[in-house]
Amino acid sequence: MSDLLVNIDVPEIEPAIAFYTRAFGLRVGRRFGGGFVELLGAAAPIYLLEKPAGSAPAAGASPRDYRRHWTPVHLDFVVDDLEAAGRRAQAAGAVPEADIEVAAWGRMLRLADPFGHGVCLLEFTGRGYDEIATSG
Numbered sequence: 001m002s003d004l005l006v007n008i009d010v011p012e013i014e015p016a017i018a019f020y021t022r023a024f025g026l027r028v029g030r031r032f033g034g035g036f037v038e039l040l041g042a043a044a045p046i047y048l049l050e051k052p053a054g055s056a057p058a059a060g061a062s063p064r065d066y067r068r069h070w071t072p073v074h075l076d077f078v079v080d081d082l083e084a085a086g087r088r089a090q091a092a093g094a095v096p097e098a099d100i101e102v103a104a105w106g107r108m109l110r111l112a113d114p115f116g117h118g119v120c121l122l123e124f125t126g127r128g129y130d131e132i133a134t135s136g
Contacts, residue, residue: 006044008049009057011050012050016037019092019093019115022088024041024042024085027040029045034050036048046075066116069117074119075119075120078124079121080123082109086109089111094111095114096110097118098110105131106122108120108122
């Protein structure tokens, strides 16, 4: 198995860099031309890819649309202080979508980034996901 890379399509690269660095404490790694940037500071590198709204992501797929949308794949950022991380993300432009949720493994805040993508902040308590893990 190779390394995991995370790619996020965004309509404009500079506002996306500003959001992801301010909201989640990521930092710019390499730039690959004007519309392709590597962000570091998470467990996997995140690549922001400038793709205009209306462009085709794949043959037969609906055109890119940066209004709020749902996808089964999203980012969860694990944080030590959920309230502080939530304030920082909202100050950078994230929109909260629900109140903080409490679970056996910790707490979660659901957000949307300014580009329509869902992101969650997770604060683990106790043993984190091991609180609900069953044998594999």
